[in-house]
Amino acid sequence: AKDEDLPVFGTIASQFNDPGTNALYKALMDTLVAKTGADLQSTMSAADEMSEKIWIIPPQRTRYLSEISENNRRYDEQVRRQAAIADQLYGLYSAVLTFGGPDLLGSDDQMIGRSDDRSASEPDRPAASSQELEALIRKFEELKKDLDPHIWDMLRNWEAEAKRYQDEFYTYQVRGKEIKVPNHTESLSHLQIPKVALPKFKSWGDKVRWAMQENT
Numbered sequence: 001a002k003d004e005d006l007p008v009f010g011t012i013a014s015q016f017n018d019p020g021t022n023a024l025y026k027a028l029m030d031t032l033v034a035k036t037g038a039d040l041q042s043t044m045s046a047a048d049e050m051s052e053k054i055w056i057i058p059p060q061r062t063r064y065l066s067e068i069s070e071n072n073r074r075y076d077e078q079v080r081r082q083a084a085i086a087d088q089l090y091g092l093y094s095a096v097l098t099f100g101g102p103d104l105l106g107s108d109d110q111m112i113g114r115s116d117d118r119s120a121s122e123p124d125r126p127a128a129s130s131q132e133l134e135a136l137i138r139k140f141e142e143l144k145k146d147l148d149p150h151i152w153d154m155l156r157n158w159e160a161e162a163k164r165y166q167d168e169f170y171t172y173q174v175r176g177k178e179i180k181v182p183n184h185t186e187s188l189s190h191l192q193i194p195k196v197a198l199p200k201f202k203s204w205g206d207k208v209r210w211a212m213q214e215n216t
Helices: 018-036 064-098 115-121 130-144 147-154 158-166 205-212
Strands: 168-175 177-182 184-185 192-194
Touching: 064 130, 064 147, 064 205, 147 158, 147 205, 158 168
Parallel strands: none
Antiparallel strands: 168 177, 184 192
């Protein structure tokens, strides 16, 4: 007998409307009618299609949960690296301010060569040579290149953003429309309780970890 005449059907019964299962049913009913003469002729038309596995999760994505966990681990490692860089920058920043240097957080301009003016205007601070200050500032600017620009912007705008949560309303724009959300709830004793309490961090590394991990 020819292969196509053999009563062999490839079926995947777990799938709805499986072509192989439909063909098997049609062949069984036709055989039953032919052998018994019963009035059970099926009106279903079986297509000449082969059963094909329909995947809920495609084979190439069977590791999707692992991909998610790996991506989370990579993100956590990135946060650790950026926080470590921010901590070093904060140490240099504090040293520059201690010795009468400029506020490196206040501007993106290169600060080298501007230390003399700050030292003269703040005589109470410990004295440091221009070369020492410039070395600290140069190291700061060099290390800052390894910090993500978005994180640097976050550090520079930390106080301004904190003030937005301390104001009476938090204001933002949606499709050109200004939305105002009250920042406080009033207690029974008429105390203003803030809805968002930002941490009182000083270290830049702590701020980076909080901003990137707490999803604010």
